[in-house]
Amino acid sequence: MLIGEVARRSGVSTRMLRHYDSLGLVRPTGRTVGGYREYSAEDIRRIFHVESLRSLGLSLRQVRRALEDPAFAPSALVGDLIHRTEDRLKREQELLDRLRTVDASAPSGWQGVLRIVELLHGxxxxxxxxxxxxxxxxxxxxxxxxxxxxxxxxxxxxxxxxxxxxxxxxxxxxxxxxxxxxxxxxxxxxxxxxxxxxxxxxxxxxxxxxxxxxxGDSDPTVRRHAALALGGRGATEAVPTLVEMVVDGANDVEAAEVLGALSLEPGNAARIMSALVDEFAGHTADSAVRIRLTQALAEMPATIAQGTLRQLTIDDERAVAVIAATLVAAFEERADG
Structure with a gap:
């Protein structure tokens, strides 16, 4: 089969076929009387082998070695090709992401494009x-x-x-x-x-x-950040998490301040006080928790906190009793003022 026919049937250009011949990669086994290259069925099969290996990313030198060296093992080369291809795809994905970012910013001109590129680099x-x-x-x-x-x-x-x-x-x-x-x-x-x-x-x-x-996140840090933000916006669904923060000692001062702000809204104070008092009952032996809960009562309206604080002035935990007495006195002084 002459070179033109081989090119049409294989999809490999005549120029590339001549290049294969010059490299000794695929040499036609015959010549016509006029000196034209003539390819046998085996030559054409080798052409398809060459193209198959090239489609995997092998260089022509690697293709020749793969076809002619019986000791040549494909595993290492294929592994290297996988690694290089992954790197190339990563670079291409990064480029695609940059292009999408530029496109999404809808730049009005090339100065806008350059600004986005500068941002990306920074x-x-x-x-x-x-x-x-x-x-x-x-x-x-x-x-x-x-x-x-x-x-x-x-x-x-x-x-x-x-x-x-x-x-x-x-x-x-x-x-x-x-x-x-x-x-x-x-x-x-x-x-x-x-x-x-x-x-x-x-x-x-x-x-x-x-x-x-x-x-509702499984991570307590996420829940706490959300509760502080929501409570600051007046959302009462944050109350249980805020009370839990006081008990656990995690951002407890901030949590108590937010609870105090929420308690200023009509209808919230009783619910928040009830939640705090319930925690006292559940932590009778944990002085650190009781101290934090007592301190949190300082943020509550005096009209509903004083009764609980007076009871705490005789608490078995001396620190709790002292804090409660101090807060009662402060509330009374504020009322007198």
Whole structure:
């Protein structure tokens, strides 16, 4: 079969077939009277073998060795090809992500594109200081795109950089919630913690709904962040977690302050007092818990806290009795004033 016919049937160009011949990779076994290359069935089979190996990413030198060296083992080479292909795909995915980020920001011109690329380089820097400065340097009229902020927030471990990123997201208002909300439902607990901290700083109604979901998280840190944020917004569903924080001594001062603020709303005070008093009954032998609960009563309205505090002035735990007596005196002095 002449070279033109082989090219048509194999899909390999005549130029490449000649290149294979010059390398000694696939040499036609015959020549016509006129000197034209003539390929046998075995030659054509070898062409298909060459193309098959090339499709796996082998170089022509590697293809020749694979076909001609009986001792050549494919396992090491195939493993190397897998590794190189994975690296290439990773780079391609990173490029695709950058292009999508640029596209999502809807730049009005090439200056906008260059700005997004500069942001990407800054946020991906190995220097925490540079990442933080990249966020803080953004002009008011050119905010960081939500998707880019969310991706950085969910991955950022440095607390200073994370704070700057949360600040930037909060500036964007409710529009930023959707971008970072997926992190609240991540399997990675660190991602969930970063997400709930970011959403806690956004005042939109959508943020409140996501925080309510976070109250049921399996991680106590996520639940506590959500409870403090929700309680600060007047959401009473945070009360059980806030009381639990007082008992456990985890951000107990902040939790008590939020409970106090919630108790100022009509109908909340009795429920919160009841929850705190129930904890006294459940921790009769734990002085540390009883002390924290007594201190938390200082944040409650005097009209409903004084009765419980007076009972605690004769508590068996001296520290509890002293704190309760001090608070009663403070409440009375405030009333007299």
């Amino acid at each position: 946020l991906n820097s190995s220097s925490a200081a540079r990442r933080q400065q990249t966020v803080l340097d953004q002009a008011e009229d050119l905010p960081v795109p939500h998707a880019l902020l969310a991706e950085a927030i969910l991955a950022e471990a440095d607390p200073n950089v994370a704070g700057a990123l949360r600040w930037a997201l909060a500036r964007s208002g409710g529009d930023g919630v959707a971008s970072v909300a997926s992190g609240v439902y991540s399997e990675n607990v660190d991602v969930r913690r970063r997400a709930v901290l970011a959403i806690a700083e956004i005042s939109a109604d959508a943020a409140t709904a996501v925080l309510a979901d976070a109250l």
